[in-house]
Amino acid sequence: MGNKIVVPFGSQHIALPEPVSFLFDTKNEIITDVRVDVGYVHRGIEKAAITKFEFTNVAYLLTRICGFCSITHAGGYHHGIEKLLDVEAPKRAEYIRLIITELDRIHSHMLANAHVAEVAGYENLFMQGVKDREIVMDLLENITGNRIQYDIYTIGGVRRDISKETAEYIKKQLNKLKDKVLKVYDFYDTDYTFGLKTKGISYISYDDAKKYNVVGPIARASGLATDARAEFDYLPYDELGFEVQTRTEGDVWARNIVRQMEVVHSIDLILRAIDNLPEGDIKVKYKGRPKGETFVRVEAPRGECFYYLKGNGTKVLERVRVRVPTYSNIPILKELFVGEKYSDAQPIVLSFDPCMSCTAR
Amino acid sequence: MINPNVEIFQSTLETIVEDIKKWYDYKKYHYVTINGVDEGGKLRIDYIFSDYNEKNKMYVFRITDIDFDTLIPSIASVIPSSWMAEWELRDMFDIEVENTQKGIFIKDPNIVAPLRKDK
Structure with a gap:
């Protein structure tokens, strides 16, 4: 038997896009205990939202919680504030x-999957994923004016319309993207070596997903069909035939x-929405x-994002609470490490697609 | 427009763990988070849940009029993933919560209880 060795993973690590710290106690390379620290990028956004900004401007602050799911934060806030108004x-x-x-x-999912491919040793697939993702970034810039941080939401509607020409362009580009995505899907689904590196790693059972209140694609990969798009009415998903996507393997x-x-499925939903x-x-x-x-649930790329807003009839809100999906998934992630090899820590973390700037806010 | 159907259960510091334990079934309900609100010198804590099977349904266990020098009981024995929100509650309101440590969200010792109105 080997001696216990404590291995730090983060707060700055080459495999981590954002700062988070895990301290692994290991024995013979097997993780026996974990300590987690998530607060390296705390920016006091909830405090600023109730002291520095009027309610008409809070959304600009909240969308800057995260570069990937800024539209989720815009949605969470605007659906709530529209209810209060x-x-x-x-x-x-x-x-x-x-x-x-x-x-x-x-675009968030494509980058997350590309990251997992990269740490599993498929650097070319990472490049391919990021290249294909540019189609989406280009569409977002075309519609909103920005590649990220698109403040298209405004109280009572949106700032920009979609013209007929833009609608046709979106359809053409998304059909092109769908072909590329299906090829990559086929690779993930059937490649033997990729399967060897990822199948059976960090298994979450359906029961544990419920016990630990796991959200997003992590829960749905364990067969738990939870999705705020199906469980909370905030956008017309029902009208467009939204279906929760699940698998049961849990790894x-x-x-x-x-x-x-x-x-x-998102490509299909957009095509139907355009039509x-x-x-x-x-x-x-x-x-x-x-x-x-008011209480709001919206589905971010990483899972359920919860907003609580409280107003007192003045220009400044009394409380803005944001609970993001990574925040909800950290407890099960901590439990999962125990018993796994230290060498699998990277793909495990990246398969969760963690967002620390959301978690710490 | 959103239309959340929120049911609020009033609870107390003495009974909150038992109240949630009696009601909560992890197969039916999804624990969302714990939320603190400074209501002018007194703290209000909401334990928020949603329903896997009923659309727009949410449940809130609410404790009001809590003094900031009170020890808050932990519900981690009933809901194991609740520790994150309990640790955050401690950092944001500088309030003692059972089995928590300070500093997971705020590292700077000069920043104390940012969500309290009196700090």
Whole structure:
């Protein structure tokens, strides 16, 4: 038997896009205990939202919580504040919001899967994934004006419309992307060596996913069909035939497969939204100031994102609470390491697609 | 417009662990988070849940009028993933929560209880 060795993983590590620290107690390279620290990028955003900004400007702050899911934060905030102001966005705006939200999910999932491929030794596949992802980034820039941090949400609707020419361009590009995504999907699904490196690693059972309140693709890869798009009405997903994507294997491989399935499904949802884009205004006026409290659930690329807003009738909100998906998935991640090899720590962490700037806020 | 169907159960510091233990079934309900609100010198804590099977349904166990020098019981024995929110509650409101450590979210010792209005 070997001696206990403590191995630090982070806070700065070559495999981690963001700072998080895990201290692994290991024996013969097997992890026996873990200590986790997540607060390296705490920016006091909840505090700033209730002291420095009026409610009309809080969204600019909240969308900067994260570069990947900024549209989720825009959604969480705007759906909540519209409830407090009793204002309903026009149908066309809701469809445009859905299109941007799903484009955001596609590019986030594509990068997450590319990262897993990279740490599993498939650097070329990483390059391919990132190259294909540029199609989506280009579409987002085309529609919103920005590649990331697209402040297209506004109270009562959206800032920009989608023209007929842009709609046709989106359809053409997404059909092109779908072919590329399906090829990569086929690789993840059938490649023997990729399977050897990812199948059976960091298994989460259906029961544990429920016990630890796991969210997002991590839960859905364990057969738990939980998705805020199906469980909470905030955008017209029902009208477009949204279906929760699940697998039952519960390992690193299944998480990649679920994300890839969701990319394909998101492409289909956007194509249907474009074909059924309602005519009409993209924005309505609102009056008053937010009063009361509301609870919002929206589905970020990484899982359920929860917002709590409380207004007191003034320009500044009394409480803004953001609970992001990585925050919810850290407890099971901590448990999962125990019993696994230290060498598998990288793919395990990256299969969770963690976002520390969201978690610490 | 969103239409959350929120059911609120009033609870107390003395009974919160038992109340949640009696009601919570991890197969039916999804624990969302714990939320603290400074209501002018007194703390309010919400334990928030959603329903896997009922759309838009949410449940809140609410404790109000908590003094900031009170020890908050931990619900981690009932919901093992709740420790993150309990540790954050401690950092953000500088309030003692059972079995928690300070500093997981805020490293700077000069920043104390940013979400308290009196700090």
